[in-house]
Structures are given as C-alpha cells and as structure tokens.
Amino acid sequence: MPVTLRDLPKEKLLLPGNASCPGCPEALGLKYLGMALGKKVILVVPAGCTSIIQGLMPGGAFIYPTLNVPFASSDAVAAGVSAAKEILGEDAVVVAWGGDGGTADIGFATLSGAAERNDNIIHICVDNEAYMNTGIQRSSLTPYGAWTTTTWRGKRENKKELPLIMLMHKVPYVATASVGYPLDFIAKLRKAASIKGFKFIHLHAPCPVGWRFDPSKTVEVAKLAVETGMWILFEAENGKVTISPPSRPYADKSKRKPIEEYIKLQGRFRTLTKDDIKILEKAVDDAWNTILKLAGK
Amino acid sequence: MVVKPLTGNYAAAYAAKLSRVKVVAAYPITPQTTIVEKLAQFIEDGEMDAKMIRVESEHSALAAAYGAASGGVRAFTATSSQGLLYMHEMVWWVAGSRIPLVMTIVTRTLGPPWNIWTDHSDIMDQRDSGWLIMMAEHNQEVLDETIKMFKITEDPRVFLPGMVGLDAFILSHTTEPVDIPDQELVDTFLPPRRQPYVFKPGDSLLMGNVPRNLKENMRMREDIHNSLEAAKKVIEEVDEEWGKLTGRRYGGLIECYRCEDASHFIVGMGAWVGDMREAVDSLRTNGIKVGLIKVRYVRPFPREDILKWVVNAKSVVVFDRSVSAGSAGPLFLDVAAHLMTAGIHVPVKNILAGITGLDVTYEDIADAVLKSVAEVEETGKFSRFIEWYYGR
Amino acid sequence: MSEGEVKGKVLPISKPCVGVAGKTGSWRVMRPAYDDSKCIKCRLCWLYCPENAIDLNEEGGPFIKIDYDYCKGCGICASVCPKNAITMVPEG
Numbered sequence: 001m002p003v004t005l006r007d008l009p010k011e012k013l014l015l016p017g018n019a020s021c022p023g024c025p026e027a028l029g030l031k032y033l034g035m036a037l038g039k040k041v042i043l044v045v046p047a048g049c050t051s052i053i054q055g056l057m058p059g060g061a062f063i064y065p066t067l068n069v070p071f072a073s074s075d076a077v078a079a080g081v082s083a084a085k086e087i088l089g090e091d092a093v094v095v096a097w098g099g100d101g102g103t104a105d106i107g108f109a110t111l112s113g114a115a116e117r118n119d120n121i122i123h124i125c126v127d128n129e130a131y132m133n134t135g136i137q138r139s140s141l142t143p144y145g146a147w148t149t150t151t152w153r154g155k156r157e158n159k160k161e162l163p164l165i166m167l168m169h170k171v172p173y174v175a176t177a178s179v180g181y182p183l184d185f186i187a188k189l190r191k192a193a194s195i196k197g198f199k200f201i202h203l204h205a206p207c208p209v210g211w212r213f214d215p216s217k218t219v220e221v222a223k224l225a226v227e228t229g230m231w232i233l234f235e236a237e238n239g240k241v242t243i244s245p246p247s248r249p250y251a252d253k254s255k256r257k258p259i260e261e262y263i264k265l266q267g268r269f270r271t272l273t274k275d276d277i278k279i280l281e282k283a284v285d286d287a288w289n290t291i292l293k294l295a296g297k
Numbered sequence: 298m299v300v301k302p303l304t305g306n307y308a309a310a311y312a313a314k315l316s317r318v319k320v321v322a323a324y325p326i327t328p329q330t331t332i333v334e335k336l337a338q339f340i341e342d343g344e345m346d347a348k349m350i351r352v353e354s355e356h357s358a359l360a361a362a363y364g365a366a367s368g369g370v371r372a373f374t375a376t377s378s379q380g381l382l383y384m385h386e387m388v389w390w391v392a393g394s395r396i397p398l399v400m401t402i403v404t405r406t407l408g409p410p411w412n413i414w415t416d417h418s419d420i421m422d423q424r425d426s427g428w429l430i431m432m433a434e435h436n437q438e439v440l441d442e443t444i445k446m447f448k449i450t451e452d453p454r455v456f457l458p459g460m461v462g463l464d465a466f467i468l469s470h471t472t473e474p475v476d477i478p479d480q481e482l483v484d485t486f487l488p489p490r491r492q493p494y495v496f497k498p499g500d501s502l503l504m505g506n507v508p509r510n511l512k513e514n515m516r517m518r519e520d521i522h523n524s525l526e527a528a529k530k531v532i533e534e535v536d537e538e539w540g541k542l543t544g545r546r547y548g549g550l551i552e553c554y555r556c557e558d559a560s561h562f563i564v565g566m567g568a569w570v571g572d573m574r575e576a577v578d579s580l581r582t583n584g585i586k587v588g589l590i591k592v593r594y595v596r597p598f599p600r601e602d603i604l605k606w607v608v609n610a611k612s613v614v615v616f617d618r619s620v621s622a623g624s625a626g627p628l629f630l631d632v633a634a635h636l637m638t639a640g641i642h643v644p645v646k647n648i649l650a651g652i653t654g655l656d657v658t659y660e661d662i663a664d665a666v667l668k669s670v671a672e673v674e675e676t677g678k679f680s681r682f683i684e685w686y687y688g689r
Numbered sequence: 690m691s692e693g694e695v696k697g698k699v700l701p702i703s704k705p706c707v708g709v710a711g712k713t714g715s716w717r718v719m720r721p722a723y724d725d726s727k728c729i730k731c732r733l734c735w736l737y738c739p740e741n742a743i744d745l746n747e748e749g750g751p752f753i754k755i756d757y758d759y760c761k762g763c764g765i766c767a768s769v770c771p772k773n774a775i776t777m778v779p780e781g
Contacts, residue, residue, distance in 0.1 A: 028739045054709070076350075084369055506703055
C-alpha cells in the first residue's frame with residue numbers, strides 16, 4: 001500500500017534532544033523506523049553511531065526497546081530475541097540496526113549466517129560509508145575516491161555491492177532505501193515486517209560530518225545520489241527485482257544528473273581527478289546494467 | 298528416575314532437556330559437538346520443545362543464546378577451547394547484562410599447536426568475566442550441576458550466567474552410569490524462568506547505552522562481584538535442596554575427601570579429582586595424613602570453605618591444569634592470595650601438571666605429593682613454590 | 690518479575706526521556722525562522738527534521754511549531770521547504 005505523508009503517525013519513537021550530530025541521517029532513519037513499525041520494534045544495535053545517538057544512561061532517546069550488543073553480534077542476538085518472541089507468542093519485529101562496518105565488515109559473517117538460516121529478523125544497514133563513530137575511517141562500503149582518515153588521498157578500492165551479495169543469499173526480501181526518500185523507505189519497512197524470514201534493507205545515509213558537507217544538505221545529497229544514479233533504489237521479493245519508483249527515471253542514462261553534481265557538494269571527494277570521476281561514472285553504469293539485467297529489463 | 302550409561306556430553310544434553318531449555322544455539326567444536334548433536338536429535342524427534350539456532354560461529358552461538366535469554370526464555374549453549382576464546386567478547390557482555398543462561402564447557406587446551414586433549418586453560422581464561430564457573434568430577438555431577446545451575450543463575454540474588462565445565466574426553470566421551478531424574482522431579486525443582494528484565498515489544502527499555510556516571514558503572518561491576526559472593530549461599534541452598542530430592546549432595550562450593558584429620562592438603566578440580574582421591578587413599582596407607590579439597594566452584598571462589606580446612610595445615614599443594622604464564626597456576630594464585638589475606642602462614646606449593654592433556658595417573662599425583670610432603674616435613678617449607686610436573 | 694526482586698541489583702539499563710543529551714537547542718548556531726504566511730502545509734520540514742523537533746498544528750494557527758529547546762539548527766527544514774517559509778537566521 002502506498003504510504004502518504006498525511007497518514008504517517010505523529011507519535012515520536014525517536015525523542016528530541018538526542019545525541020545525534022546536527023543533520024544526522026541515522027537519526028532520520030531511526031525516526032522513519034518508528035513511523036513505519038511503531039511499537040512492534042525491538043532494536044538490536046551493534047557498536048556504531050547509533051550507540052551514541054540514543055544518549056547516556058540512565059536516559060535514552062528511543063521509545064522502542066533497544067538492546068546494545070557487541071560489534072560482530074547483532075544478527076545472532078536478533079535471531080535469539082526473535083526466537084524467544086515467537087516461542088512466547090509476542091508480536092514483535094526484531095530489527096538489527098547496523099552501520100556499514102557492523103554490517104559489511106566485522107558483522108558480515110553474522111549477517112550472512114542469519115540470512116542463510118532465514119532467521120525472522122530485519123537487518124537494516126544504515127550506510128554512511130565509513131566508520132563515522134570512531135572518526136571517519138574507511139570501510140568496505142566507502143566509495144572509490146573518498147577521503148577518510150585512513151585513506152588520506154582517497155580510497156583506491158570500490159564499494160562492496162552488499163545488496164547484491166544479500167540478494168544472492170536468496171532471502172525473501174532485499175531492498176535499498178535512502179533517507180532522502182522516507183515514504184519509499186517506510187513502505188519497504190512495512191513490507192519487510194509483513195514477511196517471515198530474513199529481510200535486508202540497505203539504507204543510504206549521507207553523513208555531513210564524515211562526507212564534509214553542510215548539515216542542511218543531508219536530504220539534498222541523499223536525493224542527488226539517487227538522481228545521479230550513484231545509489232539505485234530497488235527491492236527484491238523472493239528474488240524478483242523491481243526498480244523502485246524514485247529510481248525508475250534513471251534507468252535511462254540520459255535522465256541521470258552528472259555525478260559531479262553529487263560529488264561537488266562533498267569535501268570527501270575533493271581530491272578526485274578527472275580519471276577518478278570516469279572510474280566512478282563507469283561504476284554507475286555497471287551497477288545500473290547489473291540491476292536492469294536482474295530486473296529483466 | 299532411571300540409570301543409563303551416559304557420556305559426560307550426553308549428561309549435559311539430558312540436563313538441558315530436563316531443564317526445559319527453549320532455545321539452543323551452538324556451533325560444532327571437538328569435543329563439545331556431541332552435546333548439541335544430541336540436543337538437535339531431541340528437538341527433531343519432538344522429545345524436546347525447543348528451537349535450535351545452528352549458528353555460523355561460537356561468537357554467534359553465545360550471541361543468539363543471549364538474545365533468546367534477553368527475550369525471556371531459558372537458553373543454552375556449549376563450546377570448548379578456541380570456540381570459548383572466540384566467544385570471549387560475548388562472555389563478558391552476557392555477564393555485564395546480568396542475563397542468566399547456562400553454558401557447558403568441555404575443557405580443552407588451546408593452540409597452537411592443534412591439540413584436542415583436556416586442560417583448563419580455556420575455562421580459566423573466563424574467570425574474571427562475572428560468570429559462575431564450576432568444574433565437574435564425573436558425569437553424574439555434570440548432569441546434576443547443569444540443572445542446578447539454571448536455578449542458581451536465575452535466583453534474584455544472583456542473576457548472572459553460569460558455566461559447567463567437564464574435562465575433554467575423560468568425561469565428555471567416557472560412559473558412566475548416570476542417574477537421570479524424572480521430568481516431574483526437575484519441574485518441581487526448577488521454578489519458571491526469572492531474570493532481571495525482559496525485552497518485549499512496547500516496553501521501553503535500553504540495555505547497555507553509554508553511562509553518564511562512571512561511579513554508577515563501577516557500581517555495576519561491584520554488584521557483579523557482590524552477587525557472586527551472594528551466590529555462595531544460593532549454591533549451598535540449591536545443593537541441599539537437590540540432595541533432598543535425589544540423595545546427591547556435593548557440599549556446595551567444595552567437596553572434601555578425608556579432610557577431617559588431615560595435616561597436608563591437596564587442592565584440585567575437574568575429572569582428575571577422581572585420581573586425587575586414589576592418590577589420597579594410597580598416601581594414607583603409607584601413613585601420610587593427606588586430605589583432598591575438590592574445588593567445585595572456581596567462581597565464586599570458595600575462600601571461606603578452603604580457609605576453614607587449611608587453617609592448621611602443615612602444607613597445601615595446589616594442582617593446576619592451566620597456567621597464567623609469567624605468574625603461576627590460577628587456582629594456586631587464588632588459594633595463596635586468600636591464605637595470605639587471612640593471615641594463614643602455611644607452606645603452599647603449585648604443581649602444574651596435565652597441561653596440554655599430558656596424562657596424569659593417581660600414582661603421579663601420589664608421587665608428587667609424597668615428595669612435597671617429605672620436603673615440608675623435613676624443612677618446614679617448600680624450596681620452590683612452583684613445579685612443572687611431567688610424570689614419574 | 691517484581692520490582693523487589695531486582696531491588697539492590699545495579700543493572701546497565703535505561704528508560705527513555707526527552708532531552709537525554711540536554712537542551713540540544715544550545716548547540717544551534719543558526720536558527721530556523723518560520724513564516725506561516727508562506728507555508729503551504731506540505732509537511733516536508735516535519736518529515737525531514739532529524740531531531741523530531743517540529744510538530745504539526747492542524748487545529749488552526751501557525752501550521753508548524755519548532756521546539757527550540759531541542760532544534761540543533763541543522764537547517765534541513767529550511768533546505769527542504771519549497772516556499773522559503775523557513776529561513777535560517779543567525780542565533781542570538
């Protein structure tokens with residue numbers, strides 16, 4: 001069912017006065033999570049920005065129950081919680097909410113294990129493309145060319161194609177989303193919650209601190225990632241890939257904005273050369289070709 | 298009640314089943330594997346109403362068991378050796394969360410080199426974590442103490458997780474007659490699951506976010522320590538209660554053998570305590586008044602129980618099956634420290650033996666103790682406090 | 690589990706509260722100024738406020754209310770507003 005702005009609940013499950021940085025995309029994601037699933041959520045959080053955003057004990061910024069866990073353990077803990085809730089007959093949506101490191105690097109074996117077992121959880125990878133919480137170190141989801149505090153002249157390797165890797169686990173639901181497109185994200189969360197088994201949602205989350213842009217531009221940068229084709233919104237139910245409405249126009253290469261529009265807003269790309277930009281452009285084309293093939297286009 | 302020939306591993310599996318564990322999460326490692334194989338069989342055959350999460354690593358095994366326990370059900374896992382080390386991060390997390398659960402440790406040495414035989418390096422590496430840690434001497438004790446551990450760990454005075462250790466192969470793969478209690482008896486004994494908090498949808502609760510007040514954080518650590526101290530009484534109460542139901546009392550944190558009139562004491566734990574009993578008998582026939590203190594619980598450490606026995610002793614020999622390299626055996630260090638703080642000046646010596654699984658017979662133990670006793674009788678002290686014993 | 694049974698235990702648990710990080714409005718350098726006469730009630734500022742510090746008023750009067758106690762002044766609301774009904778002005 002399409003989600004409309006007017007129907008969104010007003011109840012705040014992410015409370016104001018939390019410890020997120022100004023313009024934080026993870027705070028946006030956490031807000032949308034609450035709007036989408038309400039009080040059914042039990043959140044499992046590995047180490048990362050969200051460990052901090054929730055604020056200091058004995059308080060907390062989250063209305064949904066939140067279990068903080070070690071970095072490499074979130075999906076296994078979530079699988080255990082989900083098993084307990086099923087045994088006790090409680091209607092819960094157990095969500096493992098990891099960053100790019102907690103999902104694609106240190107958390108990857110646990111993620112892959114839970115996916116292969118089809119544990120009844122949603123894993124959300126809130127991808128700000130580096131280890132922001134420890135001070136902007138590169139991860140396997142940092143894009144080519146990006147400055148980080150461990151790649152001072154720009155990362156030389158490509159971003160791992162995590163959504164496709166998860167698709168190849170043949171789980172019932174895989175989707176990409178963006179904090180720039182909350183209605184799309186909320187619809188995907190609700191669909192994921194209605195499916196039993198392992199669900200993976202990869203949420204693109206531009207970070208003003210780590211990407212070096214003004215905090216007022218979080219949404220603009222997120223949207224430009226989609227409009228330039230750098231981030232493709234799609235979903236796959238039981239392996240059937242569909243390009244999501246916000247990304248559909250950009251299947252046509254001529255409709256995509258030049259990637260410079262996305263790059264120029266971000267200080268992390270300031271060392272990119274013309275050749276680097278060509279490499280990124282080719283990566284966009286390749287990613288689109290792959291997705292279009294998977295979508296049967 | 299039925300007596301069956303069971304390996305130590307099957308005794309652990311039967312205990313988990315009788316305790317009505319609802320979630321089992323485990324990863325294979327020799328020599329633990331047959332515990333979870335048996336549990337998988339119980340579950341698939343419908344003999345046990347539980348869910349099995351067949352995880353991809355030991356880190357995830359404890360993580361999944363912890364998730365289930367945090368969600369409000371009884372959870373169980375088992376591991377050994379490298380697996381326990383791989384879990385170590387979660388070991389601390391579970392204790393820090395104050396979530397009761399029970400884990401069987403089939404104690405096995407650590408690599409390199411690869412070696413599957415027993416010593417206590419793996420379990421002793423966990424002793425600062427806040428878990429209750431006990432070592433069984435025989436398969437009956439494995440079964441009894443696993444069931445009891447659920448009751449002890451879920452007691453509101455404790456609310457901490459617990460490990461039951463059994464020596465690789467010597468117990469894990471050796472068949473002994475084991476008295477399996479009836480389900481009704483265990484149901485009477487074990488109350489419904491209790492824990493300090495449960496994660497439920499709609500119930501706002503955050504666990505483990507960063508503390509504002511480090512004094513409060515330090516108090517959490519002190520509370521874990523105090524709760525382990527409080528567990529001593531709970532262990533004794535539960536031992537007595539189980540004894541009334543089954544006729545099997547072990548004596549709480551320690552079990553003594555021929556201690557009443559002893560002037561020299563051996564301290565040890567685990568399967569080789571059986572050999573120590575024989576060594577005591579053999580030394581006694583030679584007129585040497587030796588008593589044996591079997592440490593059942595390493596954590597909480599049985600300070601008061603040990604001190605009570607050795608206060609007037611002529612010597613104490615502590616056998617360790619692991620070593621804190623660069624210092625001494627961990628059991629010895631605990632005994633020596635507590636003797637010292639109690640002002641008991643008795644010669645105390647550490648014999649490091651059986652490490653990496655090197656076979657130790659009762660004759661070896663008798664030999665090592667005989668030499669130690671002879672030295673104390675002659676000189677009144679030990680010339681060295683530590684001895685690496687490789688056999689006669 | 691009754692309260693009594695966990696009494697005396699020092700647990701690593703927390704309960705949610707508004708303003709866990711204090712009055713985060715004090716972090717603000719720029720302040721969102723709202724002009725109701727330009728507002729077309731599109732709700733985008735409410736949707737995109739990462740702090741959840743904007744409330745909607747559907748009962749009449751100004752359509753949005755910004756909670757300046759907690760608004761960190763990121764400026765996303767101004768940036769997504771299609772009618773410039775919110776502008777960022779220097780604080781103080």
